[in-house]
Amino acid sequence: MFNLNFQLIASGTALGTMFFSSTIFITLVIARYATIANLIRDSRALIENKSITFRRNQEYFFQIANYEKRLELLKQTLYLSLYCGVSLCISYLSILMNFELLGVYTFALHLILILLALFTLVYELAVSFEALNEHLDIMNSWKDKFKAE
Numbered sequence: 001m002f003n004l005n006f007q008l009i010a011s012g013t014a015l016g017t018m019f020f021s022s023t024i025f026i027t028l029v030i031a032r033y034a035t036i037a038n039l040i041r042d043s044r045a046l047i048e049n050k051s052i053t054f055r056r057n058q059e060y061f062f063q064i065a066n067y068e069k070r071l072e073l074l075k076q077t078l079y080l081s082l083y084c085g086v087s088l089c090i091s092y093l094s095i096l097m098n099f100e101l102l103g104v105y106t107f108a109l110h111l112i113l114i115l116l117a118l119f120t121l122v123y124e125l126a127v128s129f130e131a132l133n134e135h136l137d138i139m140n141s142w143k144d145k146f147k148a149e
Contacts, residue, residue, distance in 0.1 A: 015092050026081045033074045040067055066131045073124035080117035084110050
């Protein structure tokens with residue numbers, strides 16, 4: 001059914017490249033997660049201190065829904081990328097122990113997981129762009145206010 005190329009994986013180049021790309025990807029996702037966590041905490045503080053107000057309830061509900069969606073997507077991306085790293089380590093260990101078939105299958109699992117993680121990250125970025133467009137629309141609505149002064 002599948003033609004598994006053990007030599008390609010066992011050569012070390014594929015494993016080594018994917019190991020570093022996976023760790024960089026995990027670091028990127030953690031940085032995005034830390035950024036949104038900080039953004040949520042700052043937004044909460046601004047709302048509690050009444051430093052920020054919303055013109056309509058819909059703006060507030062949009063922000064909350066956006067934060068929830070982004071946080072859930074980043075959580076999924078982080079879990080997928082961490083499981084991806086685990087499967088890559090299992091693949092490497094399997095190859096070292098001469099369990100070739102297990103090594104190839106876990107490497108294939110690694111590739112599938114990283115692909116899924118990339119899709120969820122792209123979706124999270126799209127949700128983030130949606131929020132930024134909403135902010136730009138609000139800022140564009142203020143243009144007339146500043147022109148009048």
